[in-house]
Amino acid sequence: KQEVTQIPAALSVPEGENLVLNCSFTDSAIYNLQWFRQDPGKGLTSLLLIQSSQREQTSGRLNASLDKSSGRSTLYIAASQPGDSATYLCAVKFGNFGNEKLTFGTGTRLTIIP
Amino acid sequence: EPEVTQTPSHQVTQMGQEVILRCVPISNHLYFYWYRQILGQKVEFLVSFYNNEISEKSEIFDDQFSVERPDGSNFTLKIRSTKLEDSAMYFCASGRSGPLEQYFGPGTRLTVT
Numbered sequence: 773k774q775e776v777t778q779i780p781a782a783l784s785v786p787e788g789e790n791l792v793l794n795c796s797f798t799d800s801a802i803y804n805l806q807w808f809r810q811d812p813g814k815g816l817t818s819l820l821l822i823q824s825s826q827r828e829q830t831s832g833r834l835n836a837s838l839d840k841s842s843g844r845s846t847l848y849i850a851a852s853q854p855g856d857s858a859t860y861l862c863a864v865k866f867g868n869f870g871n872e873k874l875t876f877g878t879g880t881r882l883t884i885i886p
Numbered sequence: 887e888p889e890v891t892q893t894p895s896h897q898v899t900q901m902g903q904e905v906i907l908r909c910v911p912i913s914n915h916l917y918f919y920w921y922r923q924i925l926g927q928k929v930e931f932l933v934s935f936y937n938n939e940i941s942e943k944s945e946i947f948d949d950q951f952s953v954e955r956p957d958g959s960n961f962t963l964k965i966r967s968t969k970l971e972d973s974a975m976y977f978c979a980s981g982r983s984g985p986l987e988q989y990f991g992p993g994t995r996l997t998v999t
Contacts (some may be wrong), residue, residue, distance in 0.1 A: 877928065
């Protein structure tokens with residue numbers, strides 16, 4: 773069964789620190805992987821998309837990496853700020869072009885302590 | 887910046903009633919999706935829609951569910967006879983093409999009493 777796991781479920785770090793969020797997936801045959809941010813009671817904001825042929829993507833203070841062979845992706849957040857507090861979701865599109873759905877992890881709830 | 891919009895933001899309905907959740911995808915997108923998130927659980931895929939037909943659906947998307955693109959801008963999810971377990975946040979998403987990013991709306995919170 774194709775699954776996505778995110779550990780830990782929750783993480784608290786002091787403001788200014790760099791941090792890494794982890795995502796693992798059970799099948800290395802992925803099409804792409806997308807990181808989202810979800811604020812409480814709100815929708816999903818797309819942060820980064822990595823295609824299966826890519827190793828990493830960067831946007832501002834965010835850097836996402838992909839290692840298909842080990843079934844892992846990480847989201848690195850540099851110089852964390854209180855506004856980064858949210859739940860971060862990893863979602864994988866397994867298989868080939870014809871597979872439309874994203875399979876989501878349960879997320880990591882991040883709290884940045886001022 | 888273009889965004890996906892959804893209405894209503896919150897819908898309360900009685901068990902057995904029909905509900906229609908509405909979405910306006912980003913205007914030049916061709917692929918449309920519905921997902922749901924039961925409180926405290928993962929976001930789950932329901933259905934994808936392309937070229938005026940369903941391209942993929944999950945086991946959750948049974949005969950009680952249907953989708954429609956009634957005009958050039960709206961995309962709707964209908965639940966014919968709601969059950970208590972249909973209570974969830976329903977997200978609409980759209981994408982320019984299959985391989986590219988999916989952009990999500992703010993969600994409709996459905997409460998079935």
